[in-house]
Amino acid sequence: MGAVADQIAGEERRTVLLVEDDALLRVSAADHLRGKGYHVVEAGTVIEAATVLSSGPTVHLVFSDVDLPGATGGLSLAVWINAYHPDVPVILTSGVRAVMPALTDQRRIPFIPKPYDFEKVATLIAKVIAETVPSKKA
Amino acid sequence: MVVEPAVLVRMTVSDYLRECGYRVVEAITGEEALSILGAGVKVETILSAVRLLGTIDGFALAQQVREGFGGVEVILTTGYTMTARKAGELCEQGPRKRPYHPDLIVDRLKLLFEKHRPKPG
Numbered sequence: 001m002g003a004v005a006d007q008i009a010g011e012e013r014r015t016v017l018l019v020e021d022d023a024l025l026r027v028s029a030a031d032h033l034r035g036k037g038y039h040v041v042e043a044g045t046v047i048e049a050a051t052v053l054s055s056g057p058t059v060h061l062v063f064s065d066v067d068l069p070g071a072t073g074g075l076s077l078a079v080w081i082n083a084y085h086p087d088v089p090v091i092l093t094s095g096v097r098a099v100m101p102a103l104t105d106q107r108r109i110p111f112i113p114k115p116y117d118f119e120k121v122a123t124l125i126a127k128v129i130a131e132t133v134p135s136k137k138a
Numbered sequence: 139m140v141v142e143p144a145v146l147v148r149m150t151v152s153d154y155l156r157e158c159g160y161r162v163v164e165a166i167t168g169e170e171a172l173s174i175l176g177a178g179v180k181v182e183t184i185l186s187a188v189r190l191l192g193t194i195d196g197f198a199l200a201q202q203v204r205e206g207f208g209g210v211e212v213i214l215t216t217g218y219t220m221t222a223r224k225a226g227e228l229c230e231q232g233p234r235k236r237p238y239h240p241d242l243i244v245d246r247l248k249l250l251f252e253k254h255r256p257k258p259g
Contacts, residue, residue: 024173030164054254
């Protein structure tokens with residue numbers, strides 16, 4: 001049992017919305033997070049993610065790729081979530097490192113560059129959820 | 139593997155099958171399903187909607203799976219009620235006891251769709 005699984009044990013299961021258009025990466029990352037005890041909802045587009053947030057189960061964290069198909073990407077999704085679901089923390093990822101300073105500095109969105117280590121992602125998710133979920137900020 | 143273009147249906151049916159003890163891989167399109175199979179992810183059964191986004195529909199997917207990935211069973215469905223029923227049948231044969239009646243998948247989906255529908259006025 002890893003630290004993350006220990007942290008989750010005994011608590012209600014946390015739901016992570018994973019937004020990734022690369023099917024293989026999505027399947028692998030989702031598998032890894034399910035292995036850590038998370039309930040993982042998979043979305044391939046911003047529209048799917050917004051649909052889940054609007055009507056699906058309570059989402060405790062969104063982990064999204066920045067580069068997604070369609071007119072809107074992960075950054076727009078993060079801005080939308082911040083406006084309409086302000087209690088839901090977002091972590092972004094991208095293979096393009098140039099977007100990183102813009103994200104972390106201006107919007108204070110946690111960012112993890114691609115390719116990422118699944119274990120590091122799980123640790124960051126646990127950290128962000130721990131910081132956000134118990135303190136239900138207004 | 140659940141191949142389904144509607145995220146709420148895919149999520150609900152996949153979660154149900156996971157509760158039945160299956161390891162479930164989710165694909166949004168036929169192209170995704172084939173790329174996942176092509177990468178060597180072990181799949182025994184595919185539960186796929188006939189109507190899919192992209193250029194491969196359920197029938198084409200079934201044919202390509204038969205040709206390229208012998209031994210993988212493909213179950214095609216039309217409409218989420220049928221998807222739920224087929225998931226229920228799979229669950230009966232599954233490793234774990236059925237967590238709840240598949241009709242509840244349909245009820246749950248109706249509830250989710252209702253919540254998602256924009257409020258009138």
